[in-house]
Amino acid sequence: MGDDARRVITLLTDFGGSDPFVGVMKGVILEINPDAVIVDLYHGTTAHDPSEAAFVLVTSYRYFPKGTIHVAVVDPGVGGPRRPILATCDGHLFVGPDNGLLGPIAERGGPSSVRAITAARYFLQPVSATFHGRDVFAPVAGHLSLGAEPDRFGHPIEDYVRLTLPRPSQRGARSITGEILHVDRFGNLVTNIAGGDLELLASERPMTSLVVQIAGRTAPIVAYYAQVAPGAPGAVIGSADYLEIFVHQGDASRLLRVGRGAELVISSEKAEPGA
Amino acid sequence: MGDDARRVITLLTDFGGSDPFVGVMKGVILEINPDAVIVDLYHGTTAHDPSEAAFVLVTSYRYFPKGTIHVAVVDPGVGGPRRPILATCDGHLFVGPDNGLLGPIAERGGPSSVRAITAARYFLQPVSATFHGRDVFAPVAGHLSLGAEPDRFGHPIEDYVRLTLPRPSQRGARSITGEILHVDRFGNLVTNIAGGDLELLASERPMTSLVVQIAGRTAPIVAYYAQVAPGAPGAVIGSADYLEIFVHQGDASRLLRVGRGAELVISSEKAEPGA
Amino acid sequence: MGDDARRVITLLTDFGGSDPFVGVMKGVILEINPDAVIVDLYHGTTAHDPSEAAFVLVTSYRYFPKGTIHVAVVDPGVGGPRRPILATCDGHLFVGPDNGLLGPIAERGGPSSVRAITAARYFLQPVSATFHGRDVFAPVAGHLSLGAEPDRFGHPIEDYVRLTLPRPSQRGARSITGEILHVDRFGNLVTNIAGGDLELLASERPMTSLVVQIAGRTAPIVAYYAQVAPGAPGAVIGSADYLEIFVHQGDASRLLRVGRGAELVISSEKAEPGA
Numbered sequence: 167m168g169d170d171a172r173r174v175i176t177l178l179t180d181f182g183g184s185d186p187f188v189g190v191m192k193g194v195i196l197e198i199n200p201d202a203v204i205v206d207l208y209h210g211t212t213a214h215d216p217s218e219a220a221f222v223l224v225t226s227y228r229y230f231p232k233g234t235i236h237v238a239v240v241d242p243g244v245g246g247p248r249r250p251i252l253a254t255c256d257g258h259l260f261v262g263p264d265n266g267l268l269g270p271i272a273e274r275g276g277p278s279s280v281r282a283i284t285a286a287r288y289f290l291q292p293v294s295a296t297f298h299g300r301d302v303f304a305p306v307a308g309h310l311s312l313g314a315e316p317d318r319f320g321h322p323i324e325d326y327v328r329l330t331l332p333r334p335s336q337r338g339a340r341s342i343t344g345e346i347l348h349v350d351r352f353g354n355l356v357t358n359i360a361g362g363d364l365e366l367l368a369s370e371r372p373m374t375s376l377v378v379q380i381a382g383r384t385a386p387i388v389a390y391y392a393q394v395a396p397g398a399p400g401a402v403i404g405s406a407d408y409l410e411i412f413v414h415q416g417d418a419s420r421l422l423r424v425g426r427g428a429e430l431v432i433s434s435e436k437a438e439p440g441a
Numbered sequence: 442m443g444d445d446a447r448r449v450i451t452l453l454t455d456f457g458g459s460d461p462f463v464g465v466m467k468g469v470i471l472e473i474n475p476d477a478v479i480v481d482l483y484h485g486t487t488a489h490d491p492s493e494a495a496f497v498l499v500t501s502y503r504y505f506p507k508g509t510i511h512v513a514v515v516d517p518g519v520g521g522p523r524r525p526i527l528a529t530c531d532g533h534l535f536v537g538p539d540n541g542l543l544g545p546i547a548e549r550g551g552p553s554s555v556r557a558i559t560a561a562r563y564f565l566q567p568v569s570a571t572f573h574g575r576d577v578f579a580p581v582a583g584h585l586s587l588g589a590e591p592d593r594f595g596h597p598i599e600d601y602v603r604l605t606l607p608r609p610s611q612r613g614a615r616s617i618t619g620e621i622l623h624v625d626r627f628g629n630l631v632t633n634i635a636g637g638d639l640e641l642l643a644s645e646r647p648m649t650s651l652v653v654q655i656a657g658r659t660a661p662i663v664a665y666y667a668q669v670a671p672g673a674p675g676a677v678i679g680s681a682d683y684l685e686i687f688v689h690q691g692d693a694s695r696l697l698r699v700g701r702g703a704e705l706v707i708s709s710e711k712a713e714p715g716a
Numbered sequence: 717m718g719d720d721a722r723r724v725i726t727l728l729t730d731f732g733g734s735d736p737f738v739g740v741m742k743g744v745i746l747e748i749n750p751d752a753v754i755v756d757l758y759h760g761t762t763a764h765d766p767s768e769a770a771f772v773l774v775t776s777y778r779y780f781p782k783g784t785i786h787v788a789v790v791d792p793g794v795g796g797p798r799r800p801i802l803a804t805c806d807g808h809l810f811v812g813p814d815n816g817l818l819g820p821i822a823e824r825g826g827p828s829s830v831r832a833i834t835a836a837r838y839f840l841q842p843v844s845a846t847f848h849g850r851d852v853f854a855p856v857a858g859h860l861s862l863g864a865e866p867d868r869f870g871h872p873i874e875d876y877v878r879l880t881l882p883r884p885s886q887r888g889a890r891s892i893t894g895e896i897l898h899v900d901r902f903g904n905l906v907t908n909i910a911g912g913d914l915e916l917l918a919s920e921r922p923m924t925s926l927v928v929q930i931a932g933r934t935a936p937i938v939a940y941y942a943q944v945a946p947g948a949p950g951a952v953i954g955s956a957d958y959l960e961i962f963v964h965q966g967d968a969s970r971l972l973r974v975g976r977g978a979e980l981v982i983s984s985e986k987a988e989p990g991a
Contacts, residue, residue, distance in 0.1 A: 478746065666796070
């Protein structure tokens with residue numbers, strides 16, 4: 167991965183903004199590599215649940231330079247038997263607990279892309295029972311950023327914890343059923359339906375002939391937010407290439423009263439004349 | 442602007458703390474310029490409303506080094522016809538949507554200080570319909586930080602969107618009526634009345650003879666917070682050189698039940714004997 | 717302290733995430749030292765109350781490299797007669813208001829470790845009445861990071877404001893009474909009982925024979941979170957080496973309805989058979 171010490175390290179945690187945990191992890195990294203460039207990727211992910219963080223990571227990492235080290239800590243099993251792991255994918259490195267958080271990344275990375283981190287000589291000693299972000303993951307990232315090769319940290323494993331993000335299901339030729347994976351800061355509802363899924367459905371008609379049904383409401387698929395009236399719902403291919411339900415200049419999650427896990431159906435207008 | 446790649450880039454958005462949007466913008470910038478020094482200016486500005494962010498930007502930018510590039514993204518019109526623009530002012534550079542957010546900066550910058558950004562070769566391709574912070578503004582800032590001159594990005598325009606922050610009005614010789622522009626983290630109410638406005642009113646008497654009337658309450662103008670009793674309201678020339686209403690060791694916004702847009706009147710004690 | 721300009725500067729404030737205050741402080745520092753490495757330690761500490769921040773600082777600083785400059789701003793007396801001070805401890809530097817915030821650090825630093833900052837030539841002029849983070853503490857930190865020696869900023873003082881964090885009290889040989897000092901993002905209740913205090917109590921029996929009583933509930937002391945069932949309370953030696961009360965995969969503060977200042981008692985199971 168080269169020997170330039172100015173490597174980027176991103177931090178993704180469920181630590182919120184209400185604690186010095188993130189700052190302390192940065193201190194540990196800078197103690198090891200004073201030239202590391204540390205970026206907060208996201209600290210507001212759902213506490214104790216690795217699946218939202220897994221979605222954020224797999225849709226965000228590619229915007230960082232090759233060689234970036236991504237540290238992901240959503241770790242309810244900290245201190246127990248769950249292993250720390252290191253994964254490689256597309257020239258990026260990932261460290262975190264083996265609880266599914268790195269599952270989708272590892273699937274992309276392919277065989278032999280995941281290692282159990284066992285080299286305790288890289289850890290901060292003594293390792294606490296509650297904060298491996300500080301004692302294990304931050305120092306491992308620091309040493310990786312100095313150029314230590316992944317094989318120094320442990321052996322490849324195949325039995326890491328999979329976490330398959332829910333896939334949309336196509337019911338007949340004319341509709342797709344999906345699910346809300348993430349609610350963003352504006353209340354936009356990010357679904358698990360990718361742009362490519364819609365293209366299949368819309369292959370014989372324009373994508374704008376499709377409508378979304380969610381929570382008893384109907385929303386048109388448009389090209390950008392301002393194509394619906396302020397206060398009205400719509401759907402758009404969002405920045406992560408997934409369909410998002412929005413309310414123009416409003417909060418879709420609050421107005422439609424739906425959150426993570428809610429179901430939506432996409433169909434052509436004629437096939438199902440609306441709710 | 443020199444060719445030192447360690448240029449400061451600030452980020453001002455309405456993305457809050459609850460999303461990876463800001464982190465992803467940093468990834469895009471570091472991919473283009475690994476030596477950029479990225480600073481979070483503020484991400485808690487009112488969503489969908491550029492006027493508060495415009496106030497924050499115009500009162501904050503001068504504390505950064507000359508040559509700093511300020512990226513401002515409050516962008517409800519993203520994906521639609523609103524243009525991306527680049528403004529220069531006092532040796533600082535500003536990029537953001539043309540929706541008034543950069544209006545007060547552009548007014549200060551004077552004629553020919555604003556350009557429409559049209560050079561799509563600097564954008565991340567494909568440009569999404571919902572996240573120009575990532576696809577347009579971050580990469581433009583990254584290239585500016587490498588030394589690309591503003592004229593590479595587009596032609597000067599004069600018809601950018603103005604946004605004039607509300608000015609206080611002087612009623613007679615003895616009072617000024619102003620408005621709350623911003624409520625800070627402590628509940629302090631930042632008004633649009635500058636220190637200079639007060640000096641005009643107080644020219645023939647000490648400034649401390651003036652009183653503020655707001656929400657049926659009266660507050661003295663003092664030199665610092667601790668000059669009023671804990672729990673009592675006061676007013677002080679704040680750090681941005683605007684008058685601020687506060688409650689000592691308390692939250693003025695909650696205790697007085699006022700927020701952005703509320704009116705206040707400043708007068709001499711004798712002229713208007715209080716509410 | 718060396719003359720490498722890439723010194724780490726941490727920021728600890730009660731500014732929350734809802735204001736540009738922190739960003740502006742970074743601008744002031746980078747104007748003075750463009751090579752400073754600025755880290756957010758924590759901005760969510762209780763407003764107007766230096767005692768929680770003092771606890772955070774004294775338990776966090778040692779994870780940063782020697783020579784780090786820690787800027788701490790919880791400053792309800794800003795603009796009044798309280799002094800700005802500079803403390804040294806363990807090769808780290810600390811700047812902040814003299815209101816107890818740096819008291820525990822100064823106690824550790826020993827005699828002559830604290831100076832009143834009086835060298836106004838280092839301040840941003842004019843110094844505002846409300847924001848010494850920007851006008852005093854940030855520029856002092858910037859100049860310290862360039863290698864200016866502490867004695868350039870003012871004379872040693874001995875009469876700085878002490879702030880002694882509450883100590884646990886041992887009642888007889890079999891129980892300790894302590895207090896909650898901090899509630900973290902997960903609702904974990906961080907107590908003032910250190911690992912060493914427990915070892916004294918448990919010297920003749922295993923630590924796991926001890927139980928915690930708090931808010932009418934009993935919690936076992938375990939080695940890590942997952943040793944109790946999801947939803948059940950427990951206690952663990954936390955990452956700062958203090959005992960923490962938690963609810964596995966839940967929020968102890970909400971479920972037990974306790975917060976900062978609440979009392980807890982630790983005893984052996986047989987001595988006090990539970991609440």
